[in-house]
Amino acid sequence: GADIRVVPGLSTTDSGGTPEVMRGEETQIIGAGVRGIVCLPGSHSKWVQIDATGRIESFETVMSGEIFAALRKETILGRMMPPASHTEAPDDAAFDRGVARSAEPGHLLHQLFGVRTLGLFDRLAPAESAAYLSGLLIGHEIRACLTPGAHVTLLGTETLCALYTRAITLCGGTASPGPTDAAARGLALIGSMTRWT
Numbered sequence: 001g002a003d004i005r006v007v008p009g010l011s012t013t014d015s016g017g018t019p020e021v022m023r024g025e026e027t028q029i030i031g032a033g034v035r036g037i038v039c040l041p042g043s044h045s046k047w048v049q050i051d052a053t054g055r056i057e058s059f060e061t062v063m064s065g066e067i068f069a070a071l072r073k074e075t076i077l078g079r080m081m082p083p084a085s086h087t088e089a090p091d092d093a094a095f096d097r098g099v100a101r102s103a104e105p106g107h108l109l110h111q112l113f114g115v116r117t118l119g120l121f122d123r124l125a126p127a128e129s130a131a132y133l134s135g136l137l138i139g140h141e142i143r144a145c146l147t148p149g150a151h152v153t154l155l156g157t158e159t160l161c162a163l164y165t166r167a168i169t170l171c172g173g174t175a176s177p178g179p180t181d182a183a184a185r186g187l188a189l190i191g192s193m194t195r196w197t
Contacts, residue, residue, distance in 0.1 A: 005194055007187070014060060022046060022059055024183075025155075029056065031186030032178040034153045037146070039175075041160040043069070047145040062145065064137045072130060077112065080119045081130045090163070094128035098135020099142075099170045108140050138167045148172035155182050 009023040043065035072078040118124035154161040168175040
């Protein structure tokens with residue numbers, strides 16, 4: 001007997017005419033009530049531009065998180081890494097090296113192979129390689145999506161937001177976390193504005 005409304009999400013096309021979709025993140029953005037650049041880090045990170053009125057002006061999706069998981073699990077790079085552990089402490093120095101490498105000349109696909117060769121030449125320990133790979137991927141993501149000096153509001157888990165804050169700072173920007181209850185706030189706001197007839 002419940003009366004239910006479904007928030008439909010958003011779609012647009014990128015500059016090349018390829019479709020883009022957002023399914024759920026818009027609710028968090030509405031609930032956060034912020035302006036400017038918003039990043040929602042995750043398996044499919046969203047980079048969103050919010051105008052002065054609070055309207056979503058544009059957005060793009062970057063698959064850094066899923067690519068990291070696939071490279072770690074299914075490629076030669078992963079064979080050099082110890083098994084993933086939910087309790088492993090992040091290796092900040094190795095992550096920073098990866099972010100720094102993303103600024104150097106050369107394509108990402110070339111730089112990825114360096115994760116293996118640095119290990120082969122004992123310049124990257126197995127325990128450091130996952131953090132280095134993460135920094136490399138996130139560094140490329142940020143450099144593609146962020147104008148140097150810009151400020152980013154981050155909406156996501158505490159761990160991912162801390163990682164992205166570190167990388168954004170290393171790439172010349174600034175970042176701060178948004179409200180942790182943004183999704184609940186967004187649903188409440190949408191519900192209050194919906195005509196329940």
